[in-house]
Amino acid sequence: MKLFLDTADIEEIRTVAAWGVLDGVTTNPTLYSKVGGASYDAILQEICKIVPGPVSAEVVADDVEGMLKEGRHFAKLADNIVVKVPMSETGLEAMSRFRAEGIKTNCTLIFTANQGLLAAKAGASLLSPFVGRLDDINEEGMTVIRELSEIIRFFEYDSEVLSASIRHPRHVTESALAGAHIATLPFKVFQQMVRHPLTDKGIVQFKKDWEDARAALAARKGD
Numbered sequence: 001m002k003l004f005l006d007t008a009d010i011e012e013i014r015t016v017a018a019w020g021v022l023d024g025v026t027t028n029p030t031l032y033s034k035v036g037g038a039s040y041d042a043i044l045q046e047i048c049k050i051v052p053g054p055v056s057a058e059v060v061a062d063d064v065e066g067m068l069k070e071g072r073h074f075a076k077l078a079d080n081i082v083v084k085v086p087m088s089e090t091g092l093e094a095m096s097r098f099r100a101e102g103i104k105t106n107c108t109l110i111f112t113a114n115q116g117l118l119a120a121k122a123g124a125s126l127l128s129p130f131v132g133r134l135d136d137i138n139e140e141g142m143t144v145i146r147e148l149s150e151i152i153r154f155f156e157y158d159s160e161v162l163s164a165s166i167r168h169p170r171h172v173t174e175s176a177l178a179g180a181h182i183a184t185l186p187f188k189v190f191q192q193m194v195r196h197p198l199t200d201k202g203i204v205q206f207k208k209d210w211e212d213a214r215a216a217l218a219a220r221k222g223d
């Protein structure tokens with residue numbers, strides 16, 4: 001399973017890239033607004049230098065021509081840019097035109113398997129159902145991941161299911177078991193995946209036992 005970072009924060013991206021586990025990055029206008037300090041273009045170019053995998057850049061226009069203009073601009077910033085387009089009638093038309101131009105897209109704001117099926121047919125390479133936002137309104141986000149993953153594999157579409165709006169580590173495990181090809185995670189969830197209290201306790205104990213053993217050996221040599 002591929003793991004992406006859901007952030008526009010360069011330091012977070014450098015950190016997880018250094019762990020050797022980072023396959024791509026997703027950004028959106030909200031994530032960009034949290035970092036600021038440089039233009040969206042400049043941040044995207046910096047991210048693309050760190051991460052060779054897909055880096056999603058989101059359009060904000062709501063008409064087809066506007067989406068095409070923004071997406072073509074992003075696609076010129078780096079070879080690994082994927083244009084993020086919201087699910088809508090205009091979004092579907094834009095994704096289908098991007099496909100004809102050879103520009104990869106990530107269909108965002110998917111909340112049903114049917115929306116994902118439409119995006120796959122329109123040629124989106126990534127399909128992003130939002131698990132956490134569905135859970136937030138008392139629906140079962142993981143059901144969409146399971147249904148859509150099954151449809152994509154059954155009909156052998158080229159698209160990949162990207163589990164988005166991940167809130168905690170269990171969402172990652174459940175996305176993998178439900179068949180998602182990718183999950184995009186906030187930095188905090190990456191950190192939570194690393195940690196376990198028994199791992200921390202074990203590291204402290206091994207260090208202490210090692211030091212005790214060396215001290216005992218040194219004492220014996222000094223006899």
Ligand code: E4P
Pocket residue numbers: 006026027028108128130132133164165166184
């Ligand atoms: C990723 O592509 C999405 O934009 C992101 O996961 C949304 O997450 P949120 O629901 O926490 O804003």
